[in-house]
Amino acid sequence: MKLTFLGAAQQVTGSMYLLEIEDYKILIDCGQNMEKKKPEPEAIKIENQKYIPKPVFPFEASDIDVVVLTHAHIDHTGRLPLLFKEGYEGQILCTSPTYYLSRILLHDSAQLNQKKLKKVLDKSKNSRKMPDFANELFFSKHVDDTMERFVTVATNQKFKITDSISVYFNHAGHLLGAANVIFTIKESGINKTICFSGDIGRKNYPLLPDPQIPPKVDYLICESTYGNRLHKNEKTPEQALYEVIKKACIEKQGRLIIPAFSVGRTQALLFTLNKLYQNTDLPRIKVYADSPMAFESTKVYEQFVNQLNKEAKNFYEDNEELFDFENLEYIQDVRHSKALSNHYEPCIIISSSGMISGGRIEHHIQQNLENAKATICIIGYCAEGTLGHELIHGAKEINVRNKKLEVRADVVILDCFSAHGDQNDLVNFVQIQDSKTLKNIFLTHGDLEAMAGFEHKLNSLGYHQVLIPAKGESFEL
Numbered sequence: 131m132k133l134t135f136l137g138a139a140q141q142v143t144g145s146m147y148l149l150e151i152e153d154y155k156i157l158i159d160c161g162q163n164m165e166k167k168k169p170e171p172e173a174i175k176i177e178n179q180k181y182i183p184k185p186v187f188p189f190e191a192s193d194i195d196v197v198v199l200t201h202a203h204i205d206h207t208g209r210l211p212l213l214f215k216e217g218y219e220g221q222i223l224c225t226s227p228t229y230y231l232s233r234i235l236l237h238d239s240a241q242l243n244q245k246k247l248k249k250v251l252d253k254s255k256n257s258r259k260m261p262d263f264a265n266e267l268f269f270s271k272h273v274d275d276t277m278e279r280f281v282t283v284a285t286n287q288k289f290k291i292t293d294s295i296s297v298y299f300n301h302a303g304h305l306l307g308a309a310n311v312i313f314t315i316k317e318s319g320i321n322k323t324i325c326f327s328g329d330i331g332r333k334n335y336p337l338l339p340d341p342q343i344p345p346k347v348d349y350l351i352c353e354s355t356y357g358n359r360l361h362k363n364e365k366t367p368e369q370a371l372y373e374v375i376k377k378a379c380i381e382k383q384g385r386l387i388i389p390a391f392s393v394g395r396t397q398a399l400l401f402t403l404n405k406l407y408q409n410t411d412l413p414r415i416k417v418y419a420d421s422p423m424a425f426e427s428t429k430v431y432e433q434f435v436n437q438l439n440k441e442a443k444n445f446y447e448d449n450e451e452l453f454d455f456e457n458l459e460y461i462q463d464v465r466h467s468k469a470l471s472n473h474y475e476p477c478i479i480i481s482s483s484g485m486i487s488g489g490r491i492e493h494h495i496q497q498n499l500e501n502a503k504a505t506i507c508i509i510g511y512c513a514e515g516t517l518g519h520e521l522i523h524g525a526k527e528i529n530v531r532n533k534k535l536e537v538r539a540d541v542v543i544l545d546c547f548s549a550h551g552d553q554n555d556l557v558n559f560v561q562i563q564d565s566k567t568l569k570n571i572f573l574t575h576g577d578l579e580a581m582a583g584f585e586h587k588l589n590s591l592g593y594h595q596v597l598i599p600a601k602g603e604s605f606e607l
């Protein structure tokens with residue numbers, strides 16, 4: 131069988147792997163590349179100066195037999211509708227929550243595409259010609275077509291794909307529904323096992339159960355986002371958030387702006403805030419969850435309470451809700467979102483995108499960055515080229531929506547809400563594997579530096595079969 135790394139190779143985003151077993155082709159994840167510094171070329175220039183769109187995928191979409199998803203995040207699912215647009219007709223296998231969360235995320239992407247296209251067409255009023263990048267856009271109808279092809283599969287049970295291929299979904303923490311996907315493939319009478327880690331969560335994360343340990347396999351494809359670093363673990367999310375709010379909103383009497391992904395991270399924050407208001411003396415400062423997607427996703431979390439951790443289950447049993455405290459307001463409308471700038475009382479604004487790369491958060495950053503009373507709290511990974519990345523690295527001045535702004539607000543970085551495991555968590559994930567029988571560990575989903583650090587650590591633990599594949603590279607397994 132042949133494994134080809136088509137994305138998240140020597141970078142974090144764009145997860146996509148092709149597994150070919152004789153004529154049968156499985157695509158694992160189909161994610162969007164969000165690395166701004168390494169964009170996909172949109173067109174290829176040919177000799178007569180005309181541009182032809184580059185192929186959307188480096189394979190024929192109609193040749194793929196089945197797609198298997200590790201989880202719903204857009205860097206793992208964001209190109210699925212393009213796959214259907216390009217002629218894919220098969221099924222998408224995933225866990226039940228992944229289906230519901232993907233539907234929310236993909237419809238949101240379709241709306242963004244619609245806006246992007248309208249903007250370009252409005253600019254070139256005389257021509258209704260589609261822009262060069264139109265083949266990279268999908269719209270609501272493509273998402274509807276895509277959602278029809280989802281098939282949900284139970285976790286912790288073998289699911290037979292063909293007579294010789296089965297798949298097993300193992301809880302990965304990280305996000306509701308996230309899983310490691312483990313294939314058992316019979317080839318020439320021999321069983322081979324291969325585990326795609328997807329994104330690996332961490333222990334004691336708000337709402338989510340701890341990641342399960344996968345079984346022993348022959349080949350491991352392992353994420354390495356935080357392969358070279360350790361989370362600062364001294365405080366619980368409740369303690370850490372309490373301290374940030376106390377300083378930002380009570381001592382400084384200012385606004386606290388928290389960029390957060392609407393799906394996953396926002397629920398972790400809201401649940402933690404809910405507990406804080408219930409268990410501490412924290413004054414009931416107004417909390418704005420400024421994202422329609424956040425509102426929809428919280429409903430999915432409540433729909434799958436049975437898949438959350440014990441603490442969340444107990445909380446739900448006692449309160450019949452997880453995210454519904456009286457000083458919380460969900461903001462749906464864009465005008466209402468912008469009007470938050472006129473709210474002068476101390477408040478907490480949670481908005482996306484989490485890396486500060488587009489979305490409503492950009493407006494809040496623009497309005498508050500030069501205000502020394504404001505605090506911006508970064509709680510997750512920010513890819514190179516995003517404003518979040520610049521703030522984490524201590525930029526004194528950043529360019530927000532074409533406007534240069536001085537960084538006068540306090541910038542605070544909190545580790546405890548990061549949904550990715552650190553080096554220790556990743557080592558725990560790998561160490562169940564026998565270094566003598568494991569054939570290869572392929573590192574993906576990380577910056578080169580993080581991968582090199584993780585490789586070094588694994589080597590020191592006796593795992594010398596580590597590979598760092600380049601994009602497009604194939605391996606016979």
Ligand SMILES: [Zn+2]
Nearest residue numbers: 201203305329
């Ligand atoms: Zn993820």
